[in-house]
Amino acid sequence: MPTMFPASQVDGLIRTGGSCRVNVAVKAGFSCGDKIYVVNINPVTHTRLPQYVRGKRGVVVGDHGVFVFPDTNAELRGEKPQHVYSVMFTARDLWGDTTPANDKLYIDLFEDYIRHADPK
Amino acid sequence: MSKDHDHDYQPSDISLRVKAVESLLVEKGLIDREAIDRLVDAYENKIGPHNGARVVARAWCDPEFKKRLLADGTKAIAELGYTGIQGEDMVVVEHTANIHNMVVCTLCSCYPWPTLGLPPNWYKAAPYRSRAVIDPRGVLKEFGVDIPESTEVRVWDSNAELRYLVLPSRPEGTEKLSESDLAKLVTRDSMIGVGLPKTSA
Amino acid sequence: MNGIHDLGGRHGMGPIDIDPEQPIFHAEWERRMFGMFILAFAGGHFNIDQFRSAIEQMQPSRYLESDYYEHWLHSLETWCIKNGSLTEEEIDQRMKKLAEGAP
Secondary structure (H helix, E strand, O other): OOOOOOHHHHHHHHHHOOOOEOOOOOOOOOOOOOEEEEOOOOOOOOOOOOHHHOOOEEEEEEEEEEEOOHHHHOOOOOOOOEEEEEEEEEHHHHHOOOOOOOOEEEEEEEHHHEEEOOOO | OOOOOOOOOOHHHHHHHHHHHHHHHHHOOOOOHHHHHHHHHHHHHHOOHHHHHHHHHHHHHOHHHHHHHHHOHHHHHHHOOOOOOOOOOEEEEEOOOOEEEEEEOOOOOOOOHHHHOOOOHHHHOHHHHHHHHHOHHHHHHHOOOOOOOOOEEEEEEOOOOOEEEEEOOOOOOOOOOOHHHHHOOOOHHHHHOOOOOOOOO | OOOOOOOOOOOOOOOOOOOOOOOOOOOHHHHHHHHHHHHHHHOOOOOHHHHHHHHHOOOHHHHHHOOHHHHHHHHHHHHHHHHOOOOHHHHHHHHHHHHOOOO
8 A cells, every 4th residue: 555755754765765686596597708689579568678679689798686677577477586687789780880880888688688699 | 447547638737737636645645745845855956966076086086996986886886975766776887098988778767866866858858868879979979079980989778777877087187186176077967978077177 | 568768779859959057857846746756656656667667658749748757747647546546537626626726
C-alpha cells in the first residue's frame, strides 16, 4: 500500500537514495575480454536494451556487479538479479563504414541481453 | 481492465492539472507538501555541478584520489560527501590525450544528480539523445568542441543504473592554482563531455 | 517496447536547443511535479521500472512535444489511477474547481 513519505525524512532520502544493486551472489556468465553478441528481443513491455545494439557484436570490458533486472521488475515479475556488464561496440559495427574509425560506444548490458559470440 | 489513461487536456492546463493532482494527493494523506518544498530547495539551491567540480579538482591535485576515483567512483565521490539519489552507483571516465568521453541516456534522462544536480533540458530531449550515439562529433561541434580525427570519441549510454561522470583533463598552465580555484574552471558541460574546462576563471 | 522513447540513432529530431542560461525549473508546476514524483516513488506507489514503463506508453507525438515533466505527470497519474489512489473524474473535477477560483 502506498504511504506518505514525511518531510522529516527527506534529507536522509536525498543522501541515501536507493541503489538497484542486489546483495546476492550470482555466478557471472561473462568476463572481461569476452566477445559477445546482443540478443534480438523485441518485448512489448519495458526493457533497457535499446534497438540500436540488438544483434550487434561487442566486447565485455567490465562487470558492474549484480542489479535488479528492469524487464521483469517493471511487470512485478520479480527482481531476477543478474550481472550488468560494460560492453564496448565500435561505432562502425553499429552504424556502418562511413563512421569515424576510432569511435566507440559503451553501454551497460544485463546478462540476459548478451550471448557468447561464435568463435570465428 | 480500464482503458489506458489518455489525456485530453491542453498543454496550457498543465499547471492547473499539477495543482489538482497535488491537492488531491495531499488531501488523501499520500503526499506531504512540506516534503515537496524540501526536495525542491535541495535540488534548486544546494545540489549542483559545483559538487562535481570539487571532485574533479581533487582528482587533478591528488593522484591517489584520482586512482580511487577511477577504480570505484561511488566510494571516492562519497569521500567528499556526495551520495544518494541517482548517484548510488557511479562510474568516472577519464579523458586522456587520445580519448574524449561523452555521456548520454538515449532511453530517458539518467544523470548523476549528487555531482551534477538536475540535467539541463537539452540532455533530456530527443535531439541530443538520438544524435549523441550516432554522431557524437557533430553534437560536439554544435557545442563548440572540435575533436581531431585521431582522437577516439567514447560515448557512454547510461541505460542501466550506473551513472557516469566525465573527468576532464586539467587545463595547461594551471600548476599554481589552488584546488578551489581549479574547481572554478570545471564546467557542468565538461563533466558531461560536451564541453571543456575553462582555461582561466 | 520499441517505443518512441528508444531514440538512439534516430534522425530528424532537430537541432539541440542548448540554451545555456536555463533555470533548473522553468515554472512552479515543474517544481511540484519533481517533488511529487520522488515522494510517490519513496512512498511505494511504483518502482523505478514501472515509472519508466508508463512514460514509454505515452502517445508518441505527445511524448516528443510535451515538456519533460509532463512525462512524469503522465506516469504518476497512470500509477495513482491503477492503484486506486486517484480517478480521472476526481482530477477533472478538481481542475474545474481550481479554475473557477474555488478555495
